[in-house]
Each structure stands twice: as C-alpha cells, then as structure tokens.
Amino acid sequence: MSQKLKNEELNRLSVDAFKSAQKRPIVLVLDNVRSLNNVGSAFRTADAFLIEEIILCGLTGSPPNKEIEKTALGATASVNWSHCETTLDAIKQLKEKKYRCYAVEQSTNSIALNKFSYADEKIALVFGNEVYGVDQEVMTTCEGVIEVPQLGTKHSFNISVTVGIVLWELLRDKV
Amino acid sequence: MSQKLKNEELNRLSVDAFKSAQKRPIVLVLDNVRSLNNVGSAFRTADAFLIEEIILCGLTGSPPNKEIEKTALGATASVNWSHCETTLDAIKQLKEKKYRCYAVEQSTNSIALNKFSYADEKIALVFGNEVYGVDQEVMTTCEGVIEVPQLGTKHSFNISVTVGIVLWELLRDKV
Numbered sequence: 001m002s003q004k005l006k007n008e009e010l011n012r013l014s015v016d017a018f019k020s021a022q023k024r025p026i027v028l029v030l031d032n033v034r035s036l037n038n039v040g041s042a043f044r045t046a047d048a049f050l051i052e053e054i055i056l057c058g059l060t061g062s063p064p065n066k067e068i069e070k071t072a073l074g075a076t077a078s079v080n081w082s083h084c085e086t087t088l089d090a091i092k093q094l095k096e097k098k099y100r101c102y103a104v105e106q107s108t109n110s111i112a113l114n115k116f117s118y119a120d121e122k123i124a125l126v127f128g129n130e131v132y133g134v135d136q137e138v139m140t141t142c143e144g145v146i147e148v149p150q151l152g153t154k155h156s157f158n159i160s161v162t163v164g165i166v167l168w169e170l171l172r173d174k175v
Numbered sequence: 176m177s178q179k180l181k182n183e184e185l186n187r188l189s190v191d192a193f194k195s196a197q198k199r200p201i202v203l204v205l206d207n208v209r210s211l212n213n214v215g216s217a218f219r220t221a222d223a224f225l226i227e228e229i230i231l232c233g234l235t236g237s238p239p240n241k242e243i244e245k246t247a248l249g250a251t252a253s254v255n256w257s258h259c260e261t262t263l264d265a266i267k268q269l270k271e272k273k274y275r276c277y278a279v280e281q282s283t284n285s286i287a288l289n290k291f292s293y294a295d296e297k298i299a300l301v302f303g304n305e306v307y308g309v310d311q312e313v314m315t316t317c318e319g320v321i322e323v324p325q326l327g328t329k330h331s332f333n334i335s336v337t338v339g340i341v342l343w344e345l346l347r348d349k350v
Contacts, residue, residue, distance in 0.1 A: 047327035152222035
C-alpha cells in the first residue's frame with residue numbers, strides 16, 4: 001500500500017543546500033525561446049536534476065518575471081542562471097571553458113538521443129525557438145546535434161518536454 | 176555539418192497512417208488534470224510515441240478546445256482519446272482489459288523510474304492533478320507507483336514533463 005508523500009517528507013534540498021551542492025556539469029542554453037512558460041519549466045526541471053546553469057540568450061525572458069514563476073514555482077531561486085546577448089556568444093564562452101556543445105534538433109547527421117553517450121563530462125545543450133528551432137549558425141558552431149526520435153505525426157516535442165527527456169536520458173544512471 | 180529538417184523531410188506519419196499504425200500498448204490516464212496546457216502537451220507527446228489512448232477523467236478538459244490545441248498542435252486528431260466520469264471507473268475498465276495500472280507519484284513503496292522494468296505488456300499510467308496529485312483511492316487501486324527520482328528543491332516535475340520522461344524511459348529501447 002502506497003501513501004503519497006508531502007514535500008517535507010521527501011527530504012528535498014533547501015535553496016541554500018542546492019546552491020552549495022555539487023552540480024551535474026550540464027548547462028542549458030535557451031536560444032531565443034519565446035514562451036515564458038517554457039523558460040519556467042526549464043528552471044523547474046533543471047532544479048530537479050541539479051543542473052549547473054541555464055543561459056538565457058537573446059529574446060529569452062529572464063527572472064524576475066511572473067509568467068516564468070508560474071511554471072518555475074521558485075526554481076529561479078535555486079538554479080544558477082545568466083543572460084547572454086546572443087547565443088553565439090554563449091557558445092563561444094562555453095567552448096572556452098571546455099564544454100562540449102550540442103544542439104537539440106531535428107537535423108541531418110544528428111545523433112539519436114538513445115545512441116548518445118555521456119560520461120559526466122562538461123556539456124552544454126542548446127534548445128531553440130518554438131517556431132524556428134535552434135539557429136542554423138548556432139547549430140553549425142556546435143560539436144553535434146542530438147535528436148529525440150519520434151514516431152508520430154508532429155515535427156517535434158514541446159521544448160519543456162524535450163528538456164525533461166534529454167536530461168533524464170543523460171542522468172538516468174546517475175539519479 | 177548538420178542541416179535542420181523541415182516537417183516534410185522528416186517522413187512523419189499522416190493522421191490516417193497514425194490511426195492505422197500499430198500502437199504502443201500504453202494508455203495515459205489523466206486524473207483530474209486542471210491545466211489545458213498540460214492536457215494538450217500530453218496529446219503531443221502521446222502522438223510522438225505512438226501511444227494507444229489517452230483517457231481524460233473527471234474535470235480534465237477534452238477536445239475540441241482552443242486552449243488544448245495551443246499545445247497539442249493538432250495531435251488531438253491523431254491520438255485516440257475518451258472521457259471517463261471518474262478515474263476509478265477508468266482504472267476498473269482498464270483492469271478488466273488486463274492492463275497493469277501504475278500511478279506516477281511521489282509515494283512510499285514507489286518504484287524508481289530507472290528501476291522499473293517494462294517489456295511491452297499492456298500498461299496504463301495515471302498522472303494526477305497539479306496540486307493534489309493522483310487521488311489516494313485511485314493510487315490504492317493501482318498495481319504500483321512509479322516515481323521519477325529528483326535531486327533538487329521542488330516537490331515534483333510539471334505533468335507535461337513527467338509524461339515525456341516516463342514515456343521516453345519505457346520506450347527508449349523501442350524507438
């Protein structure tokens with residue numbers, strides 16, 4: 001017989017404990033993501049997986065913002081974030097810090113997510129605009145492209161869902 | 176060098192081809208999910224994974240609905256769905272059809288998602304209300320509870336994200 005657990009029974013981290021905890025060496029890069037709902041959801045998911053940082057690029061909205069909070073539910077206080085004027089600049093800086101940068105897209109020469117190997121190295125994952133996806137020039141500067149295989153009628157997953165699926169796949173052996 | 180792929184280059188299924196394709200024997204049960212955004216997203220994700228059916232229970236909204244379409248983006252036309260007055264009735268009917276029913280929740284005696292074994296048998300996954308989660312009585316009638324492990328400060332993932340993560344884990348070897 002299972003009983004639902006309340007937050008206080010789950011032994012979740014406090015914001016202070018989160019701040020000082022060792023993070024997964026994964027950075028999320030949001031390339032001109034328009035929906036504040038998607039931004040907030042990325043924060044909430046990044047919190048759950050102890051992600052190092054979210055870089056909000058270009059027109060991607062930043063905290064403090066009521067719309068972001070509706071889905072972040074406070075995760076903007078725990079997860080480190082910064083804003084970068086352009087996604088290309090963000091990628092350049094990440095490369096200088098020795099991050100391997102991958103766009104998450106439907107593209108030629110992509111690596112299917114379930115074939116992608118990840119061994120806890122420093123990695124940056126770029127998620128693109130709801131309509132235009134990851135900018136082609138940004139994609140070209142990345143080391144590669146990760147694609148979530150799909151079997152149905154639609155072009156792609158929602159960004160929030162993609163962030164969850166990709167992070168889960170990279171970290172499922174480490175949670 | 177990777178080039179982005181348009182929908183017509185992805186060889187996605189048409190709605191008719193989806194309708195006649197063999198589905199994954201997985202049913203999603205939405206137990207009084209309030210957000211139409213979450214309902215629409217569940218449709219879009221279910222489409223991507225060729226899911227058999229979505230059962231919308233209690234106060235969960237149903238198509239046709241403009242708010243659902245904003246996130247479903249047409250997936251309400253491909254994915255089979257039905258409405259059931261109560262989630263308990265839905266579970267009862269699924270059990271009669273020999274589905275193994277699992278609630279997705281934070282609970283005592285839960286099975287961590289990465290420890291859950293799935294071998295293409297008939298399964299139903301119950302996702303709960305945004306605030307109250309899966310109803311305790313519903314949970315008790317289920318065969319078990321699946322929990323997505325989390326490392327951060329928040330209680331749970333957004334429902335849309337949880338649907339994506341759980342379906343990916345069950346199907347990652349089969350896509």
